Amino acid sequence: xxxWALTRRGRRTARQASDSSAMEAAAxxxxxxxxxxxxxxxxxxxxxALGDGGQEADRGGALAEVAAQPLGQYLxxxxxxxxAGMALWxxxxxxxxxxxxxxxxxxxRLFSLARFVFYAFVSYSVLSFAAGASGxxxxxxxxxxxxxxxxxMELPGGQWLVGIGGLAIAVTGLWIAGRAALRKYxxxxxxxxxxxxxxxxxxxxxxxxxxxxGAVFAVLGGFAVKAAVDYRPxxxxxxxxxxxxxxxxxxxxxLLALIAVGLAAFGLFSFAMAxxxxx
Numbered sequence: 001x002x003x004w005a006l007t008r009r010g011r012r013t014a015r016q017a018s019d020s021s022a023m024e025a026a027a028x029x030x031x032x033x034x035x036x037x038x039x040x041x042x043x044x045x046x047x048x049a050l051g052d053g054g055q056e057a058d059r060g061g062a063l064a065e066v067a068a069q070p071l072g073q074y075l076x077x078x079x080x081x082x083x084a085g086m087a088l089w090x091x092x093x094x095x096x097x098x099x100x101x102x103x104x105x106x107x108x109r110l111f112s113l114a115r116f117v118f119y120a121f122v123s124y125s126v127l128s129f130a131a132g133a134s135g136x137x138x139x140x141x142x143x144x145x146x147x148x149x150x151x152x153m154e155l156p157g158g159q160w161l162v163g164i165g166g167l168a169i170a171v172t173g174l175w176i177a178g179r180a181a182l183r184k185y186x187x188x189x190x191x192x193x194x195x196x197x198x199x200x201x202x203x204x205x206x207x208x209x210x211x212x213x214g215a216v217f218a219v220l221g222g223f224a225v226k227a228a229v230d231y232r233p234x235x236x237x238x239x240x241x242x243x244x245x246x247x248x249x250x251x252x253x254x255l256l257a258l259i260a261v262g263l264a265a266f267g268l269f270s271f272a273m274a275x276x277x278x279x
Contacts, residue, residue, distance in 0.1 A: 023089055024279040030086020030119070031277065033079045035270030037062050038213075042264025045243045049257035057260075058239035059122070063129045073130060080127035087119035089279070099188075099278045143238070149224065150233035159228050162236075166224025173217030180210020185273075193276035202276075205269035212262020216242055 040062035044055050055061045066075050093112035097104035152158050152165075179185070185206050186194060193202055220242045227235035237245065246256040 026085025031274035039267030045260035163228035170221030177214025209266025
């Protein structure tokens, strides 16, 4: 058997592995874990809007809520492992292509690679929290943002790096919100998820959740750009401070409450994706 045939056979075997039931299960449990985190962040943000600002509305606050529950430590490990499964699924998409007619396009693979990096980091932070480490999972997202921004600005051209990074995050947020408003997620869902009352529920949570999530990322990126322009790392904000900033607008706590409900809706939408997403 020639080298070309062996290479082709190896690629086919790898592709079959990426399409396996185990990989599908990893992806679906990953969506469940993502849903839990967003649902909890939404609830924490709603508490802040209602005047109870004791707990931070970010990943660290959500993990603290999970840890406080019965068997919380086991739940943390389950969340971290599920998110690792999500990361592996995104990596398989980057390597072998995603589901759908355009899943093999370089742009799609690049997006999958970026998502792999993101979910790998989130998984690591959750597992670090579960292991009791004072790492990225347990710390304040606001303190982390300021620290990362300050370190980045110390690099050659650091001000530009922070500004470009913030702009990229802001544009990503607008892209997320726009795709949600246009219901672009329909092409990723099985047909039965879009029928009748189920379809209405999916659209309500998908649109509201995606717009809220996109708005948070857009404002988060905006703060990073402002920090770069003013050369003040302390102006960079994490998820918690970004959410609280919505309450400082003329709309007051009502806008924060609306965003909080949207984030919780995105958590519910993630559960729908866990059940009906084309893997």
